[in-house]
Amino acid sequence: MATQVPLNSDAAATLLEAKDIASGNITLQDWYLSTVSFYFTETLPYAILIKLFGWHLSFAYLVPAIMLSTVVFLAAHLIIRHSRHYQLSRVFPLVVFAAPGFFASHMMLVPCIHMGSYVLTLSCWWLVETYEEHRGAWRLALLTFFLTLTLFSDDIVRYVLLLPLVLTALFKVRQHPHLGWIVLCSILSLALTKLLGFGLTLVPSFETPGLPPLNFTSYNAISYNLELFLKGVLAFFGAEFFGYPIFSWHGLSRLFHAGIALAFFGMLYWIARYRHIRDTLSIGSLLGISIILGAYLLSNLPIDLMTTRYLVPVFILGALVLGRHFPLAGWAYGLSACLALLYAATNIGLPKWDYTTTNRNFPLAQALNQHGLNNGYATFWNANLNALVSRAEISPVIIDSSGIRYFDWLAKSNWKKNGGNFLICDSEEQAGLAISHLGEPNKKYVIDGKILLIWEASFNLN
Known part of the structure; x- marks a missing residue:
């Protein structure tokens, strides 16, 4: 599915950086990068692959596909690891991002689009949950290591992972004192991130302009943010039914997708409002969803439809929460399977095996x-x-x-x-x-x- 998306200069820059790293320029000396470096989360995986196997343009499509597949696998594992009944049906909500349409592919299946950060985010949540169950200093060490690499590379993790994790741990620390170690690991990872950044100032390395200040949006711009949010959600779900004939394939299929999008957010609200969520992962995921949605609607973050990419963690974490907590009786198993398969069949296009044709x-x-x-x-x-x-x-x-x-x-x-x-x-x-x-x-x-x-x-x- 990644081969449906034409390559552009934004994505190509990551591959050029990776080729330079593989050639020995480890610190990317003389490079001007983007607002954040994406060094460990996006660029380094390409560099390792190039060093091992040599350069090939197909990496621009293989690596994003591998990253999204890894996100799907980790999310599925986090959903079913405690489920005893209807395990397969629990993963059906993942179809909202595991079967991307053309627009969603632009958000997830191109180089350097935060997917490496989401791989590490779900890995960190797995470490937190298994630490709660089995303890183990190695889990804390690995959590600190992953957090440091991700925070250094991509600022979105502060809102998707770090802040929700710290708030959830602090909320539960009185009943579960061992979660205090999670808070300490988070603080240590922030310190190590700063130390790593300072260390790079001592040697010739890349430059990043940094992120512009995140401000509250003006009152008049709230309606624009809301409009972009609605457009982005409809585009991501392949649900832009406006303007199509009602009794047509495009009109009905897109209306069905709009119903799936409405059900997705409606079920999330129902779970947050009426289900008694106690596990750290689900509480943290709901917090992360709330933070991202709040930042998107109330800040100067939205610029155009492409900023929908900042909403991707909402779909990933939301599907994870749905899979864990939406009650499924026996009859609902078949219904959810049919809906998931119908959504995938009417959303994804025919794969283009030759990426040069796309370009x-x-x-x-x-x-x-x-x-x-x-x-x-x-x-x-x-x-x-x-x-x-x-x-x-x-x-x-x-x-x-x-x-x-x-x-x-x-x-x-x-x-x-x-x-x-x-x-x-x-x-x-x-x-x-x-x-x-x-x-x-x-x-x-x-x-x-x-x-x-x-x-x-x-x-x-x-």
Whole structure:
């Protein structure tokens, strides 16, 4: 299913970083990264794979598929490990993210989309739950280790795992004093995260701009956040039935998906309101869901429909809670099986086994190789993608009326030193601005809707 999603420069940057790590640049010296590093959760798994087996473009699709499969497996294990009856039916709620449609695939089946963090999040919850049952200092040590790696790499874990875990442990510590060790492990992992960050300042390493401050949204923007939330949920479930004929396949199937989405949140509310939840994992999951939903609706976090990716933990943790606590009688087993299978059958598309078809065989990268181009510049969404697939090193740039300047975002500063003799633009307008600053190119091609300008002589940007 991952091969349905075209590769883009955001995702390609992770693979370029991983190739650099596998080549020996362990600390990613000279790299400008994203708002957070994603180092241990997303980038390092690719680097290890490349070091072991060599580089292949299929890793861009294999690794996300492996990560989502691991999340599904861990969630299923956490659901059924204490279940004695109707074990199979308990995992049916996982279908909401285990059978992704096209939009949901964009949220979960591309490189560097927080899925590595969710693997470690569920692993941490397993360690917490097994520690409650069997104790063991090794579980506490492993929990601290996983928390440190995840907190260093991805800030979303603070809201999905760390804060819910600490609050739940503090709430239950009077009745269960051993949970105090969980709180201490969480505090220690925060300290180790800071220590790791400080250590990297002492050696040449990557730079991250950091996250912008999370503010409460303005009163007038609340309706916009709510609209984005509803649009995102409907898109994730493949449930955008608005505008389709009522008695049509698309209309009825999407209406069915909307019913599943409504039932998902309705059952979650019912469980939180009326079921007596006592286990640490479920309490923590409900807290994590509440924190993420609150942050999404009441903060400046939502920007556009793609920020639906921050709601993915709601679907994962929500399905886990449903599987654990929704009461199922004998007749409900067959009904839940039919609903889950029908949802999957009407949501997922036909898999595309050849990922190059999804990417139209990377026409720009092919052109760079055909012309023997090794160093150049491109607007951001054309830079890393074509650098990954071709033999060229491409610096991302911004082109506007003021000139052409480097864009220090998911890029390596060393690329600037190479100079270059080509430029990829998004439009004829950008190409005209570039020509006015750089002079007439020797060759100009329109490829896949983009403009490729080639000069005989290499040049450096000021």
